[in-house]
Amino acid sequence: MNLHTITNALSEPFGYAFMQRAFLSCALIGFTNGFLGTFVILRRQALLADALSHSLLPGVAVAAIFVGLSPGGLLLGGLVAAMMVALGGQLIARNSRLKDETAVASLYIIAFALGIVLIRFSKVRVDLTHFLFGNILGVGDGDLWIAYGAAFITLSTLTLLQRQLIITLFDGAVARASGIRVSLIETLLMCLIVLGLVASLQAVGVLLSIGLLILPAATAYLLTDSFPKMLWSGALIGMICSVAGLFLSYHANISSGPCIILVLALLLGTAYLFSPRYGILMSSRRRGHLHDESLERWEGHQGHDHHLPGPRE
Amino acid sequence: MKTLEAIPQPILGISDLTVSYNRVPAIHHLTITLDSGHCVGVFGPNGAGKSTLIKAIAGLLEPETGSILIKGRPQRRGAAFIAYMPQRDAVDWDFPVTVRGLVEMGRYPHLGLFAPFSGRDREAVDEALELFQLGPVSHRQIKALSGGQQQRAFLARAWAQEADIYLLDEPFAGLDRTSGDALAKALHALRDRGKLLLVSHHSLTEAEALFDTAILLNGELVAQGPTRDVLSSANLQCAYGTAVYSG
Numbered sequence: 001m002n003l004h005t006i007t008n009a010l011s012e013p014f015g016y017a018f019m020q021r022a023f024l025s026c027a028l029i030g031f032t033n034g035f036l037g038t039f040v041i042l043r044r045q046a047l048l049a050d051a052l053s054h055s056l057l058p059g060v061a062v063a064a065i066f067v068g069l070s071p072g073g074l075l076l077g078g079l080v081a082a083m084m085v086a087l088g089g090q091l092i093a094r095n096s097r098l099k100d101e102t103a104v105a106s107l108y109i110i111a112f113a114l115g116i117v118l119i120r121f122s123k124v125r126v127d128l129t130h131f132l133f134g135n136i137l138g139v140g141d142g143d144l145w146i147a148y149g150a151a152f153i154t155l156s157t158l159t160l161l162q163r164q165l166i167i168t169l170f171d172g173a174v175a176r177a178s179g180i181r182v183s184l185i186e187t188l189l190m191c192l193i194v195l196g197l198v199a200s201l202q203a204v205g206v207l208l209s210i211g212l213l214i215l216p217a218a219t220a221y222l223l224t225d226s227f228p229k230m231l232w233s234g235a236l237i238g239m240i241c242s243v244a245g246l247f248l249s250y251h252a253n254i255s256s257g258p259c260i261i262l263v264l265a266l267l268l269g270t271a272y273l274f275s276p277r278y279g280i281l282m283s284s285r286r287r288g289h290l291h292d293e294s295l296e297r298w299e300g301h302q303g304h305d306h307h308l309p310g311p312r313e
Numbered sequence: 314m315k316t317l318e319a320i321p322q323p324i325l326g327i328s329d330l331t332v333s334y335n336r337v338p339a340i341h342h343l344t345i346t347l348d349s350g351h352c353v354g355v356f357g358p359n360g361a362g363k364s365t366l367i368k369a370i371a372g373l374l375e376p377e378t379g380s381i382l383i384k385g386r387p388q389r390r391g392a393a394f395i396a397y398m399p400q401r402d403a404v405d406w407d408f409p410v411t412v413r414g415l416v417e418m419g420r421y422p423h424l425g426l427f428a429p430f431s432g433r434d435r436e437a438v439d440e441a442l443e444l445f446q447l448g449p450v451s452h453r454q455i456k457a458l459s460g461g462q463q464q465r466a467f468l469a470r471a472w473a474q475e476a477d478i479y480l481l482d483e484p485f486a487g488l489d490r491t492s493g494d495a496l497a498k499a500l501h502a503l504r505d506r507g508k509l510l511l512v513s514h515h516s517l518t519e520a521e522a523l524f525d526t527a528i529l530l531n532g533e534l535v536a537q538g539p540t541r542d543v544l545s546s547a548n549l550q551c552a553y554g555t556a557v558y559s560g
Contacts, residue, residue, distance in 0.1 A: 042408065163421045170408050170418070177371040177397040178422055179389075221409065225454040230409045 013250045022136045025147045026203050026242040026260070030212060032151040033196045034238020035158065037217030038231045039189055042169045047101070048086075050210045051108040052190075053197045055085035057115025057206050060131055064122035071142035078198040085111055086190055115206075134205035134257035136246060143202050150199035154192050161185065166227060203242065204257035212238060215264035222271040222278045241267060324349045324509050325370070325478060329379035332362075332369045339365040342379070343534050347511075347526070349477065352504040354524030354540065355513040358553050361530040363513035364400075367480045370511065371397035383478065393422040396471030397480045401463070401487060406456040412466050413451040416441050419473030441469040445499055461492025465499050472503070479503060479510045486515065497523055520544055 013019040040049050059081025060074050067073035089104035098106075119128055130138070158165065168175040168185045175182050193213065200209045216238035220230045245260030252259070273281045323346045330343040340362035347353060355363045368374045370381060372388055372395070381388040383395065396419075410418075419441070420434045442448050445465040450458060455466060464484050471479055481500075485493050500510055500523070512524065520527065520540055527543040529535040531552040536543040 042405075160426060163424065163426065166410075167418060167421060170410065171399055171404060173368075173371075173373060173399050173403060174397055177373055177395070179372075179392075225409050225411060227409050227414065 009251065010247070013247065018137055018139065019250065021139045021141070021144055022203075022246060022256070023243060025139045025144055026136065026246050026256075027239050028147040028151045029196075029200045029203055030216070030238035030240070030242030030260075031235045032154050032238075033200055033212040034216035034220075035231055035235035036154055036192055036196050037213045037215075037238070038220065038227075038234050039158065039165060039169065040193060040213055041217045041221055043186075043189065045189075045193070046210070046214050048104060048190075049193050049197070049213055051089075051104050052082045052086060052194055053206055053210045055082050055108040055111040056194075056197060056201065056209075057081070057131065058111045058118055059115075060201070060206070061115045061118035061122060065118065068122075071140065071146050074201065075146055075198050078201065079194055081111060081115075082194040082197065083191075086194070129255075130205070131201070132205045132207045133255045134201070134203050134208065136203045136249070136256035139202050147199055150195050154196060157188065157192060161188070165189075204260055205255075208257040208261050211261040211264060212242065215261070215268050216241065219264070219268045219271045222268075222275040225277070237264070237267060323347055324384055325511075326382040326385075327370070327379070328382075330366075330369065330376050330381060331378040332365050332374050333377050334365075338377070339532070340369070340530065341533055343530075344379075345528060345534065345537055347509055349509050350504060350507045351526045352500050352510045352524050353512065353526040353528060354520055355511060355528045355530065356517065356520070356544070356552070357530035357535075360532075361552070362532055363530060364482055366528075366530065367397070367482050367511060367513055370478070371395060371480050373397070393474055394477040395480065396474050396476035396478070398464075398467045398471065398482065398484065400482045401460075401484075404455075404463075406463075408455070411452055411454055412447050412458065412462075412469075413438065413442065415455060415466050416447075416451075416469045416473050419470040422474060437473045437475070441473040444472060444502070445469040459492055460488045461495045464488070464492070464496050468499055468503070477508055479508055481510065481512045483513050483515060517544060517549070 014023070040046060056078040059077035059079070061077075062081075063070075063073040063077030085104065085107045088107050089100055092098055092103035092107070093100035096103075116128065119131065127135075164175070164180050164185055167178065168180055168182050172182055175185075196213055197209045200212050204212055217230065217234040219237055220234040224230050224233060241263045242260050245263040246256050248254075248263065249256040249259035271279065273279050276282055325345075325347040327343055327345040330345075331338050331341040333339060339360075343366065355366060357363050365374060369376060370388065383392065388395075416438050417430070417434075420430070420437060424430070424434065442451050445468055447462065447466060447469055450462060455463060458466065468479070484496060488496060500512070503510055504525070514520070514523070521544075524540050526538065527540040528537045529543050529548055529552050531554075535552040536545075536548045
């Protein structure tokens with residue numbers, strides 16, 4: 001393959017307006033959800049987010065029944081359904097013997113089944129697989145506006161509240177003691193998760209939307225010990241992999257959702273094995289102990305005791 | 314019951330404090346007065362209300378009766394001069410934060426939402442790292458520290474926060490001898506700088522060396538005052554309901 005064919009392969013999709021929209025939408029959502037993912041992972045809410053992603057379906061279906069495939073309607077429907085599952089789960093957990101993860105898991109799977117049934121009644125003839133696995137090529141201007149809006153709201157909220165969020169994520173008790181309204185922050189985070197999931201529906205669909213939220217941040221988590229670096233690298237990984245996945249999907253003629261997720265998975269797998277700090281295959285190349293520290297202790301002991309440190313009683 | 318001499322305007326004044334979980338009181342009708350410059354051990358058997366007292370002062374639990382006055386004013390959450398240090402197992406040690414990043418968190422209450430980190434903030438962080446001898450490990454992720462260094466890192470965060478009252482929940486739990494000694498030294502350094510430290514502590518061994526003042530609880534206040542007097546065998550008998558070997 002010469003250079004010319006490669007340039008051709010890269011530039012060809014941009015010749016189509018629908019592909020331009022798709023790329024823009026993918027890049028925006030990939031970046032935003034990659035950024036948001038850091039908060040989801042550190043809050044250990046990956047599974048809650050997964051439950052919420054499934055519960056989008058009945059909302060989307062109801063919207064499709066009443067208003068057709070308008071992006072605003074789908075957004076609103078998805079938001080309402082996911083919120084009902086999230087809040088309903090909390091309500092049930094508080095009022096009954098069921099624990100919250102049982103309550104949320106029951107609700108989301110019921111919602112999902114309901115969604116599959118409801119989709120049959122939608123006004124427009126629509127393929128269920130588009131909802132489940134994404135149909136990025138159908139991105140219209142309305143979807144693009146939703147992507148802009150979601151990106152703006154999510155990024156600005158997370159940036160403004162970054163300090164409160166860090167303390168809350170790191171240590172809820174200390175956050176409460178220092179006057180942060182932890183439950184408010186948690187609810188806000190959940191709203192942002194739902195917004196991120198809904199915004200990524202076109203690109204990856206209900207079943208895979210969790211991937212854009214979790215995989216980039218999980219990869220970044222394996223690569224760095226710095227919170228800001230994890231945030232921004234998660235966002236960049238999300239953006240780059242989404243665009244790369246879309247290229248792959250265009251040329252291989254496969255749904256965009258699975259392509260994007262598999263590209264993200266490749267990166268996660270690589271980090272899992274080869275991350276300089278936390279890769280499982282790299283541990284043999286790391287020093288077994290922190291050399292400077294043992295040296296320091298050694299000198300400390302010699303300074304104080306004038307004899308070599310013996311085994312401790 | 315022994316009490317400290319009356320001191321005008323104590324830094325911490327607790328009167329008639331009752332805190333309950335689901336209507337079962339964990340501590341009831343406590344009245345305690347403490348002044349700055351003391352390292353206070355909170356003792357008592359399991360379930361005596363040590364953690365409850367610490368959490369109530371931190372503002373994490375609502376009092377059912379009574380009041381907590383700090384510097385003569387009702388206690389409120391978010392006061393930068395109170396620093397609460399969580400139990401070790403409440404901390405996510407894998408969190409992507411370095412020692413320096415952790416200490417920087419102590420400045421957040423002073424910065425609010427938007428204010429950027431100033432030279433003054435950086436100085437406070439440097440000073441805290443230096444005071445607790447964390448300079449050489451400041452770039453390290455918090456899991457890659459010894460237990461004693463981890464405790465000192467949290468103390469450094471409180472110092473950077475310019476706290477006057479330090480609330481520590483079982484900080485010596487799980488520390489080996491060397492780390493425990495270093496932590497004790499750090500606590501004494503804070504006391505000598507005029508801070509008030511309230512430390513819940515499980516073991517009675519070496520209590521006198523660690524704490525100049527002690528509070529002995531058993532749901533209610535058994536005794537308060539100089540450690541030696543408080544941990545008398547009569548008081549311990551009263552708190553633990555059985556003879557305790559205090560080492």
